[in-house]
Every structure is written in C-alpha cells, then in structure tokens.
Amino acid sequence: MxxxxxxxxxxxxxxxxxxxxxxxxxxxxxxxxxxxxxxxxxxxxxxxxxxxxxxxxxxxxxxxxxxxxxxxxxxxxxxxxxxxxxxxxxxxxxxxxxxxxxxxxxxxxxxxxxxxxxxxxxxxxxxxxxxxxxxxxxxxxxxxxxxxxxxxxxxxxxxxxxxxxxxxxxxxxxxxIDTHQFQPEVDKEDVLGRYDIPTDKFVILFVGRLAPEKGIHVLFETFNRLSPEIRKKSHLVLVGDGPLHKDLVDEYSGVEDISLLGFMKGKELSELFAAADVFLFPSATETFGNVVLESMASGTPVVGAAAGGVKDNILHQKTGLLCEPENVDEFTEAVELLFRNPQMREQMSKDARAYSLEQxxxxxxxxxxxxxxxxxxxxxxxxxxxxxxxx
Structure with a gap:
C-alpha cells in the first residue's frame, strides 16, 4: 500500500x-x-x-x-x-x-x-x-x-x-489518547505555584482556541455567576491562543482570580490538566473534542456542552457532567455541584481515567x-x- x-x-x-x-x-x-x-x-x-x-x-x-x-x-x-x-x-x-x-x-x-x-x-x-x-x-x-x-x-x-x-x-x-503523558499523578502545589495560582483555590481550567465558536462568553458568564462563596474560593485558568486572546488579556489582566496563560503544550500542559479541579469546556461545535479526553485521562472531571463529540465522550454523572449548550445556569450549577461534592469529583476522576485507558x-x-x-x-x-x- x-x-x-x-x-x-x-x-x-x-x-x-x-x-x-x-x-x-x-x-x-x-x-x-x-x-x-x-x-x-x-x-x-x-x-x-x-x-x-x-x-x-x-x-x-x-x-x-x-x-x-x-x-x-x-x-x-x-x-x-x-x-x-x-x-x-x-x-x-x-x-x-x-x-x-x-x-x-x-x-x-x-x-x-x-x-x-x-x-x-x-x-x-x-x-x-x-x-x-x-x-x-x-x-x-x-x-x-x-x-x-x-x-x-x-x-x-x-x-x-x-x-x-x-x-x-x-x-x-x-x-x-496518550495516557502516559496525560495522567493524574502530579504535585499540584508545585504546578500551580509556577503560575502564581493560589494552591488553596478550586481551579477551573479551560484549554482551547480562544475564539467565539468555543463558547468563551459562556465560560466567563459561568464563572461570574458562581455564588459569592464559591467564586471567592475559585480561580479560572485559560490556556490557549486565538483571535480573542488580546482582548481578553486587556480586559482581565488585573483580575486576581483569572489567569490567561497563553499557548502551552507537552509536559507543562499535561501537568496543568492534572492540577486542575474541574475542566470547563462550553464549546458546542466540536466534532470530537480532544481536550476533553486529555482532561479525562488526567483524572480531571469535565463539565461540557451536551453537543457534538463532547457528549460522545462524556457519560453524564459518571465520567463528567453535560449541560445544555449556551445554558449558563446549567453550567454554573454543574460547577457548583462538583465544588460541593469532593467525593463525586474523586469518583468521576477514577471513572474518566478508566475510560481513557481504553482509548x-x-x-x-x-x-x-x-x-x-x-x-x-x-x-x-x-x-x-x-x-x-x-x-
């Protein structure tokens, strides 16, 4: 051939x-x-x-x-x-x-x-x-x-x-998915410390192209709608580049609980996946969503849009949580549910990792x-x- x-x-x-x-x-x-x-x-x-x-x-x-x-x-x-x-x-x-x-x-x-x-x-x-x-x-x-x-x-x-x-x-x-590169074992304090992210915060991660079709507006609206108690204890981290990057940096550069880290790859990226508490991915336009599988392999529960390839990879309430696309209330509730239920996060982490090992x-x-x-x-x-x- x-x-x-x-x-x-x-x-x-x-x-x-x-x-x-x-x-x-x-x-x-x-x-x-x-x-x-x-x-x-x-x-x-x-x-x-x-x-x-x-x-x-x-x-x-x-x-x-x-x-x-x-x-x-x-x-x-x-x-x-x-x-x-x-x-x-x-x-x-x-x-x-x-x-x-x-x-x-x-x-x-x-x-x-x-x-x-x-x-x-x-x-x-x-x-x-x-x-x-x-x-x-x-x-x-x-x-x-x-x-x-x-x-x-x-x-x-x-x-x-x-x-x-x-x-x-x-x-x-x-x-x-390369389950050797993306895996759960990481020194969380060391990883977060490199980027000046407080190690006692609930870390909400997004990885992807910073573009309108990725649901970036839903991402920020979800974070902003978290209850004051949870918002105070949370930190939003965005990894990626794209047409919205400059405007987002200009708007959020001085906000203490939001970090825009730009493009990352390799070990730095995989360690950050594993150090996060939840992966928030509101994009409804994915044919597959590679980053969703990367997060699952890293043992980090995913809150994703119930659309496209994302919904094919996530078994709702077992390997992650699915929300109606564009529904900020649902995304907010899902993040808060995982914040309040560490045992649920731990079980989802295990189930997601097990699923990834088969791929x-x-x-x-x-x-x-x-x-x-x-x-x-x-x-x-x-x-x-x-x-x-x-x-």
Missing amino acids: RVALFTDTYLPDVNGVAKTLGRWVEFLNSKGISCKVFAPSHEMTDMAIDQNIVERFHSIPFLLYPEVRLGIPNPLHIKKTLKELNPTIIHVATPFNMGLMGHRYAKKHNIPLVASYHTHFDQYLSYYKIPWIENIYWRYITWFHQDCEKIYVPSHSTKEYLEKRDFKHLEIWSRG TWESIFERLLASYESVTKSKSNSVDVLDIHAN
Whole structure:
C-alpha cells in the first residue's frame, strides 16, 4: 500500500486535526507503508520531520481559522511526486486547496479516494457573522465528498449530523489518547505555584482556541455567576491562543482570580490538566473534542456542552457532567455541584481515567488501516470486473 495524504493543516500546527494526522503518518511508517503528505508551508517546519515525508507549498491564512494556512498547490510538483509514489489510495483530510488537488488527481487516475471530516465549519459561520455562506458551503462540501469510497468521521454525533444531509459511506475514525503523558499523578502545589495560582483555590481550567465558536462568553458568564462563596474560593485558568486572546488579556489582566496563560503544550500542559479541579469546556461545535479526553485521562472531571463529540465522550454523572449548550445556569450549577461534592469529583476522576485507558491509538489506527485495505481491495475488484466485461 502507498498512501498520498492531502491536508491544509499538518504538524507543526497544534490543532487536533494536525496532531491526529501526524500520529497516523507515524503509524503508517512504523508498518513500513509508504506515505507522502502534501501540506502548506509553516514557519516552524521541522525539516528533519519533513524529509522524504512531507511536500510543502506556499500558503495563506484561512479566513475562519487564521492559525491554519491554506496551501497554494503547485500542480507540476504534485504530479511529479505522485507519479513517483504511484499511490494505491489518496486521502483528502481537508476540503480546501490541498484536498481539492488530491481529489482531482484521484478521480482523473481512478485511484481509490477517501476523505476525513474533522470540523463543523458551517457552525462557525454565525459566530463570524457570515451565515449567508452556509448554503454555498454545503453545496460544495456535498459535491466534494460524493465520490469518496469512505468518509471518516471522529464521532457518532458527527456521523448522525452528516447522515441527516444524506452523506453516504460514513465510517467512524475515533481519537486516542496518550495516557502516559496525560495522567493524574502530579504535585499540584508545585504546578500551580509556577503560575502564581493560589494552591488553596478550586481551579477551573479551560484549554482551547480562544475564539467565539468555543463558547468563551459562556465560560466567563459561568464563572461570574458562581455564588459569592464559591467564586471567592475559585480561580479560572485559560490556556490557549486565538483571535480573542488580546482582548481578553486587556480586559482581565488585573483580575486576581483569572489567569490567561497563553499557548502551552507537552509536559507543562499535561501537568496543568492534572492540577486542575474541574475542566470547563462550553464549546458546542466540536466534532470530537480532544481536550476533553486529555482532561479525562488526567483524572480531571469535565463539565461540557451536551453537543457534538463532547457528549460522545462524556457519560453524564459518571465520567463528567453535560449541560445544555449556551445554558449558563446549567453550567454554573454543574460547577457548583462538583465544588460541593469532593467525593463525586474523586469518583468521576477514577471513572474518566478508566475510560481513557481504553482509548488507545494503536487499536484505532489498526481499524483505519483495515478500512484502507478494504477500500483498495474493493476498488481493485471493481476494476477487474469492468475489465472482464470490456473483454
């Protein structure tokens, strides 16, 4: 098997899509499977990682997600590389510039084509005050995916969402978690002390892109609605960057019980997850919600929106608490419930950790590889049948 992967986001981008694709390519290489990635250029590109794996192209910022860059494909270079690779399957991970190039090549050369659907961009449009684009967007997305042998989605909720729009050939490609990196054992006082967060406070953590579609307004309204007694004993911590970061820093830089720590990754991030008392994640636009699984693996109970991939990962009142999207009263009640019930938090921590231990990347990737193989075999058989009829 030889795989060509087209995407408009890839390592060293730090979003969930880029990291998942990076792990997938690493898995393919470990199996001795040839893989070539076609992705946008990035100022932080690691040439050691890219060598013989990634072909980069000039890029521009994406309107709805400036941290992601849209590649400007060079058709001549792509055709030359693909001719040398002679792929047996083409995977388009984004429906934009790079994905469109892979789509066209697959159809022209009758190569099995699969896609993965990662982001509900349609749900972002109202947040950015351009809802009139939605009909155009769906016409294009429907066309883009109609010839795919498989469309991989990260969760049951995403599958149901697309089925309502008559998408076919949907298959779940879930997400795993590194339970060695994200784990509960941490020196809480040491971790919180690094960021001047009082160690006797009830720490409410948010990790994610600081953008309107992540429900940031719900986050702050929830914190502000906590009863005076609980608010006095709590501290809100935000980790992440994005279009709202500067305005939030300007507004809350002098507030004692709110910390904006900016972008974090690696050990610093995993330790902060484990040091928090609760993870508050009001985003209702997630197709999966990787940070939710990271928090669960860290033994930190999640209060999340009962929507999208978040509700697929949380078993209400067992591994976390789910609230109606945008319902600040429900989010406030959930946080206060966990504040007042340390035994409930402790049990949720254990149950969430147990759930995360079952979500291994190895088993998830083995299933995806088997799906690839079924697609290539099916396509090969159909071509053989056509040849027989032609003769």
